[in-house]
Amino acid sequence: MNDMTVVVIGAGQAGLAAAYHLRRRGFAPGTDFVVLDHAPRPGGAWQYRWPTLTYGRVHGMHALPGMELTGADPDRPSSEVIGEYFTAYERAFELPVLRPVHVTAVHDEGTGALRVDSPSGTWSARALINATGTWDRPFRPAVPGAADFTGRQLHTAQYPGPGPFAGQRVIVVGGGTSAVQHLLEISEVAASTLWVTRRPPVFREQGFGEVEGRAAVALVEERVRDGLPPRSVVSVTGLPMTEAMRAARASGVLARHPMFQRLTPDGVRWADGRHAPADVIVWATGFRAVLDHLAPLKLREPGGGIRLEGTKVVRDPRVHLVGYGPSASTIGANRAGRAAVNDLVALLGSPVGSGR
Secondary structure, X not given: OEEEEEEEEOOOHHHHHHHHHHHHOOOOEOOOEEXXXXXXXXXXXXXXXXXXXXXXXXXXXXXXXXXXXXXXXXXXXXXXXXXXXXXHHHHHOXXXXXXXXXXXXXXXXXXXXXXXXXXXXXXXXXXXXXOOOOOXXXXXXXXXXXXXXXXXXXXXXXXXXXXXHOOOEEEEEXXXXXXXXXXXXXXXXXXXXXXXXXXXOOEEOOOOOHHHHHHHHHHHXXXXXXXOOOOOOHHHOOEEXXXXXXXXXXXXXXXXXXXXXXXXXOEEEOOOOOEEEOOEEXXXXXXXXXXXXXXXXOOOOOOXXXXXXXXXXXXXXXXXXXXXXXXXXXXXXHHHHHHHHHHHHHHHOOOOXXXX
């Protein structure tokens, strides 16, 4: 058993921000706290992004606290740029990230401590910062006939870039930024594309400033305070219109169709009988929070979500969720990491000898 004051699960943006602030507040790396990350290398979920998502096309990437990301080539894949940045960040601040460590469960030991289990070892902690994100839990809606479709189905999490779709009839399902990015790329090589969304998409023509951002985050926070599963911040901000999107809308690529009723062996069918043939269905239908390892703590509310005050779990103040709900953005993750550490210092006290 490895005894720690704080265990951080996840080394994406939120986890590294939390680790940075723990170190600043006097927690000793590797002695007072440790970061457990199941990924094979630094980079968080960015390391899994498709190669055509270049750094210059990344929307709203904020630097980690204490070290800017400068001089990056906008034409390089974001997976490479951000992976190298996270690697340099971990080294610069000597953050104790252990990988690959897959946390399977967190238990209340009944002694005031939490037990963090994994095949790689077990840790005991007085507090836990959970920063596991969403990438490992892609969501795909249950649609009748899915098993009958003879073509290929894949989720954004498996998206390889546009090349493999050359000459094929492709249906992209989803109303978010990833769906639009997929459509714009695939439409250049596919025989045909069709865009399907559950709700009509909302395009944002005007700028999105601090006031609008706070209002969007507040809507997500309200659900979290009520113990409901969070919606993403992006889902309440709308799609930022770009020149490429305007051109795609004018050409018909971004002509939205309502959600179909079922899949057929060779395509999709709507309730009114219309049918569209397809070789591939791309499900750009989002992700859900990776929280199953916290199930033994019984943190969920009747509404299905985990109720938070800030980042603190109401049912167990030893546990903080960062990069969850209103902090599921790069700037939100930074702020959440700092807020979680501030709350834990108030709960646990500053480490002995921290001088703070």
